[in-house]
Amino acid sequence: MAAKSKIHRASDPTPTQQICCPCPAYTLNICQPALAAYGSKQATAGLQVRQVARSAMARRLVCQQQELRDAVPVICDGWAACYINLPNGGRQILSIVLPGELVSTALVFETIQNWFIEAITDVQYRTFKRSDLLEVLFKRPEALECISRAWVEERKHADQLILDLGCRLAEERIPRLIVQLVKRLKALGLSDTDGKRFPFPLRHHHIADATGLTPVHVSKVLSELRRRNILALSDRFLVILDPIALYHAAGEKWP
Amino acid sequence: MAAKSKIHRASDPTPTQQICCPCPAYTLNICQPALAAYGSKQATAGLQVRQVARSAMARRLVCQQQELRDAVPVICDGWAACYINLPNGGRQILSIVLPGELVSTALVFETIQNWFIEAITDVQYRTFKRSDLLEVLFKRPEALECISRAWVEERKHADQLILDLGCRLAEERIPRLIVQLVKRLKALGLSDTDGKRFPFPLRHHHIADATGLTPVHVSKVLSELRRRNILALSDRFLVILDPIALYHAAGEKWP
DNA sequence: CGGTGTCTTGAATACCATCAAGTCTTGTGG
DNA sequence: CCACAAGACTTGATGGTATTCAAGACACCG
Numbered sequence: 340m341a342a343k344s345k346i347h348r349a350s351d352p353t354p355t356q357q358i359c360c361p362c363p364a365y366t367l368n369i370c371q372p373a374l375a376a377y378g379s380k381q382a383t384a385g386l387q388v389r390q391v392a393r394s395a396m397a398r399r400l401v402c403q404q405q406e407l408r409d410a411v412p413v414i415c416d417g418w419a420a421c422y423i424n425l426p427n428g429g430r431q432i433l434s435i436v437l438p439g440e441l442v443s444t445a446l447v448f449e450t451i452q453n454w455f456i457e458a459i460t461d462v463q464y465r466t467f468k469r470s471d472l473l474e475v476l477f478k479r480p481e482a483l484e485c486i487s488r489a490w491v492e493e494r495k496h497a498d499q500l501i502l503d504l505g506c507r508l509a510e511e512r513i514p515r516l517i518v519q520l521v522k523r524l525k526a527l528g529l530s531d532t533d534g535k536r537f538p539f540p541l542r543h544h545h546i547a548d549a550t551g552l553t554p555v556h557v558s559k560v561l562s563e564l565r566r567r568n569i570l571a572l573s574d575r576f577l578v579i580l581d582p583i584a585l586y587h588a589a590g591e592k593w594p
Numbered sequence: 595m596a597a598k599s600k601i602h603r604a605s606d607p608t609p610t611q612q613i614c615c616p617c618p619a620y621t622l623n624i625c626q627p628a629l630a631a632y633g634s635k636q637a638t639a640g641l642q643v644r645q646v647a648r649s650a651m652a653r654r655l656v657c658q659q660q661e662l663r664d665a666v667p668v669i670c671d672g673w674a675a676c677y678i679n680l681p682n683g684g685r686q687i688l689s690i691v692l693p694g695e696l697v698s699t700a701l702v703f704e705t706i707q708n709w710f711i712e713a714i715t716d717v718q719y720r721t722f723k724r725s726d727l728l729e730v731l732f733k734r735p736e737a738l739e740c741i742s743r744a745w746v747e748e749r750k751h752a753d754q755l756i757l758d759l760g761c762r763l764a765e766e767r768i769p770r771l772i773v774q775l776v777k778r779l780k781a782l783g784l785s786d787t788d789g790k791r792f793p794f795p796l797r798h799h800h801i802a803d804a805t806g807l808t809p810v811h812v813s814k815v816l817s818e819l820r821r822r823n824i825l826a827l828s829d830r831f832l833v834i835l836d837p838i839a840l841y842h843a844a845g846e847k848w849p
Numbered sequence: 850c851g852g853t854g855t856c857t858t859g860a861a862t863a864c865c866a867t868c869a870a871g872t873c874t875t876g877t878g879g
Numbered sequence: 880c881c882a883c884a885a886g887a888c889t890t891g892a893t894g895g896t897a898t899t900c901a902a903g904a905c906a907c908c909g
Binding site for chain 3: 880881882883884885886887888889890891892893894895896897898899900901902903904905906907908909
């Protein structure tokens with residue numbers, strides 16, 4: 340976890356050589372093509388991808404609303420949540436952003452009003468200049484290919500969330516959220532060696548806002564999952580005791 | 595509406611000159627750049643955008659699952675619904691597709707498993723060859739600009755749906771669906787001259803599947819809206835009697 | 850003309866929210 | 880280091896929203 344590591348309040352530019360070294364999904368997001376452009380073609384093709392390393396403490400915003408106007412954030416370390424607010428005080432989490440993930444491909448193209456990105460743990464992130472990314476995108480086909488893949492993935496995740504919120508009960512939504520996160524954590528290599536123990540910094544209110552439920556009801560559903568010895572959840576770590584039952588509760592087959 | 599017009603069962607190739615003439619949002623989707631490429635550069639740049647005009651009767655699929663493998667559909671006339679199924683028989687409508695709209699920007703890049711596109715009315719549509727569109731996209735910056743705009747719009751619509759399903763009551767979800775459709779119909783020039791009467795071919799079960807409710811409850815909510823003289827709904831046409839109250843029920847301000 | 854699909858309405862029930870009280874943890878300042 | 884405040888979690892009681900079940904009216908189509 341990023342918690343307890345030193346916190347940088349102000350911007351903290353980093354030499355190109357160190358860019359994205361700790362980023363587990365370097366090849367999956369925009370960083371690689373963008374930075375390949377920076378490394379190999381800067382002089383010859385005039386492509387320059389400016390980026391700034393920053394950090395945010397848990398429970399604070401990753402970018403201020405103002406900054407998102409021309410900054411495209413990528414989470415390098417820690418967990419974040421992308422959400423929108425309702426006038427009445429409610430909020431809906433659109434996605435949990437894990438280390439190494441671009442917050443959204445849509446942000447590469449345009450500012451999106453009313454989006455907020457909250458640091459769940461302490462977060463290290465980088466902001467790219469949108470105009471730089473767009474230039475890379477228009478000039479380097481591999482960057483477009485890369486981002487289009489992320490784009491399709493993002494669409495699929497949104498579809499699943501819509502399906503879950505529209506059609507599923509609480510007792511399936513919460514296991515589904517957990518299973519989805521577990522799969523992504525495994526893919527990022529962030530699981531324990533045996534693949535049953537995971538960092539899990541989400542508070543009940545995060546799960547509630549992500550699944551369209553209340554924290555009270557989240558507590559009840561999780562208690563039931565614990566009572567059935569399906570999982571254990573303590574100290575910000577999740578242990579899956581009965582993966583078959585968990586996947587079954589999520590309406591999926593254990594691989 | 596497209597209803598009652600002649601139906602072509604088989605594919606029906608059309609000369610380039612006639613392409614997209616009846617399409618009210620020609621400039622908003624991929625057609626224009628794709629076809630500009632076809633018209634102006636075919637010989638010189640080797641770009642060829644093949645497309646096929648097709649049609650589907652109401653209540654049938656717009657593309658068979660097989661066809662979506664390398665066909666990208668655009669709705670030229672009529673209404674369609676893009677949805678996914680649950681194993682248990684439930685389904686969730688992800689978006690209502692109006693005349694002149696690309697079904698989804700994601701389909702330009704990749705097949706998406708388990709997506710279905712149902713014709714709500716009789717529908718005239720065209721399928722582009724994905725490889726052709728991708729070639730245009732990589733070679734012509736204005737095509738990329740155009741589709742990225744559509745992508746951001748699509749993302750915003752998905753966000754709103756997620757927010758509605760996660761946070762709002764039935765009595766707001768249904769007015770919101772109606773308001774959203776009314777806005778889009780106006781933008782497409784498909785409203786009555788006074789802007790209060792609209793074609794509205796959705797069945798209660800469409801509204802139910804789009805809002806995560808049951809047809810029974812949709813009927814109750816709509817009855818209440820009628821009882822309050824907010825709208826009238828008959829013969830597949832919607833008349834807005836009290837726009838201020840409708841927008842208010844949808845949690846928005848009447849412009 | 851029956852069959853199918855659509856819409857309506859009421860009654861009973863399931864799911865989840867809200868309210869409330871209490872425990873425990875975490876963070877902060879004295 | 881301790882005291883206190885704020886946040887996080889749990890559990891039970893109560894109520895509201897939406898589903899399910901059921902029955903009947905109506906329109907459309909072959």
